[in-house]
Amino acid sequence: MTDFMPLDRRSMLERALLLVGASAAASVSPAAFAKAAGSKPTLAPAAFTLLSAVADTIVPRTHTPGAIDARVPAKLDALLVTWASPEHRVSITGALTAIDEMARSNGGKGFAALTPEQRKELLVAHDIAALKAVPRKEALTGIEALMGKAAVADPGYAKLKELIVILYYYSQEALTTELNYEHSPGGWTPSIKVTPETRADGGLSAF
């Protein structure tokens, strides 16, 4: 028994694109960011717009849906309330503010008001700097020593990015277009040939 009708990858992709009304167009307008909230966001409107702009820049719409299509900003906004500890709430919103301040000190405009190209340019550089490995303060022990993430220059940004990425790749939009996902694969086949269409599997993944 499987939960999905056996669709081939191409038709799954097309179907999902139809579902989200995607065109292969580049990015989403700042005006659309506010709408992406769906229900009332917890973040103030300006902060929510900023979050949406960051999410859209990290995972833009390409020929497949992006973070906005997958309602990542609204979901992250909810996580700040239902999941994050006060410390994480502060560091994640702090990471957002830092991005905005960087944009303003560059050219006076807030991050969300930049063109997609400008946003990307700024965030590519910030991403590299923020994720630079730094010596860890305390040694990791036990299984954490194997699975623990590297210590980085800006842990707040790292968490923000991680949550955006996880929420995106856990979304129905990403799991029907970007990655291969079957809730019930039906059985184990130890060897299949890789073809140009083969994609990584989504969902559970230890590594």
Place this chain on the structure above:
Amino acid sequence: MFDAIVVGSGMSGGISAKELCERGLKVLVIERGRKLVHGESYTDMVQPWDEPNAGMVPEEDLARHYMIQKNSFISGTTKQYWVKDDENPYSYPEGKPFYWIRGYHLGGRSIMWGRQSYRLSPQDFEANAKDGHGSDWPIRYDDLAPWYSHVEKFIGVSGSQEGLPQLPDGEFLPPFGLNDAELQFKAAVEKAFPGRKVIPGRTANLSKAQPHHEELGRSSCQARSFCDRGCTYGAYHSSLSSSLPAADRTGNLTIVTDAIVHSLVHDPKSGRVTGVRVIDANTKAGKTYEAKVVFLNASTIGTAQILLNSKSDAMPRGLANSSDMVGRNLMDHLFALSVAGFMPNAPKDSYYHGRRPNGIYIPRFRNVTEPGDFLRGYGYQGGLTRLGWRTAALTSPGIGAELKERTHKLGPWLSFVSGFGEMLPNPENRVTLSKTKVDKWGIPLVEVNCSHGPNELKMAKQIIEDGKAMIQAAGGFVVNAATEPGVPGLGIHEMGTACMGKDPKNSVLNKYNKAHDVPNLFITDGAAMASSGCQNPSLTYMALSARAAHHATEFLKAGVI
């Protein structure tokens, strides 16, 4: 009055109940946790995008309720199965932690387990006699072998026949095959280290359900790897999918949940236990149930707690504790000792389909085919997988279309091996009861005092060295290793607190898992283990349970207990 009471409905209690019911006894199972319903209570059908908090446990819940459990495999979709530590306190000395990983509900940790199922070997049953640690097992492998077969057939264990003396074969369903990188790894390791073997893990997942499984409503595994959420297909063995339904269909089973066993009632005149004192988890009302025979299956530490709390004038040190061995010899497997490496030579054009609920196993070779500078040995669990989306997306900088592009590509092959090492029985590693503190039901709190000794630490070093050498021999380069053993308890294979033995002076249970001191008391959970081997132990608890149920019934029929 019941014929038998089984305390605890987890891995061992489920089998005790089934075997006793099938032999015609009227059985009462007493479970401290809440009722769960097979299928209905599970979260395996939740799609990733519907997982609350993207599958994460709220951070404040982790800090407030799961201070200990958060060190294990708890997740947003499974947190309902892990105890809340703040509501179920215990203690350990400052700087000497022991992490007690638990699930209190119908089915116990049989819902949550990793399902790896291995027999102990003749060598394991002889180990204590040979090197003098712990009490000599009063049984040998041949005594348990038919019961291993009996349990394997019933629960369904997939695996391969290998003919290895240190890891006896069993009654297996077809193995979950190795993927191409694992086959390559196997060939390289077995060539470089004659005597070492890389085999498919043996797991209690129904690779192919048999008619007797289907009769219980169980079906073949769908390779989803949601097992720890509970499996609606009943495709792995748990008390809920398998042993309790089998017990129930006999018409002989009664279950009470939310009933915390406080202690056993001992009659000094007859020397027997006559009943079980229970506290209602919700109302705190007390009640006593009576039976001719009692099986303790409350898990290694839970069982020790009940025995120690059942002290009386006749047994001032606790029930069945004339040897002073109750609570002592607490063992767990060395855990967390893991090595990971990239495998540049692994076949790039090969992948697999499905999320196999299993991996590879490397049976013990130290002090079997190769010497060790320590006693006993270890095996490895592991696997070779292609790195997934998380690593691709998050371990190096990059955003935008590039991030998406690299994330949907298949990653490189990664190998990982994780050692499980045998801990020596040591009477100083022990469970006692607090003299001053009680839980909210008035039961004295458990105190655990347990640490690794020099033999374990030597072994831990070798686990890492051998792990690295095998990955390198297979053409890999090691990228990471966890070289410190995890805090004791994290192996979740705690055992030994009411050991079997030949001599009532230094052991608690005889060769039938019957207490030396109490003729109608049987203990068949991990507490009974005289040594731990390095194999995942639940299959042995279940085999001991089935065997003891058989003997208990015989004794009852013969009127000798």
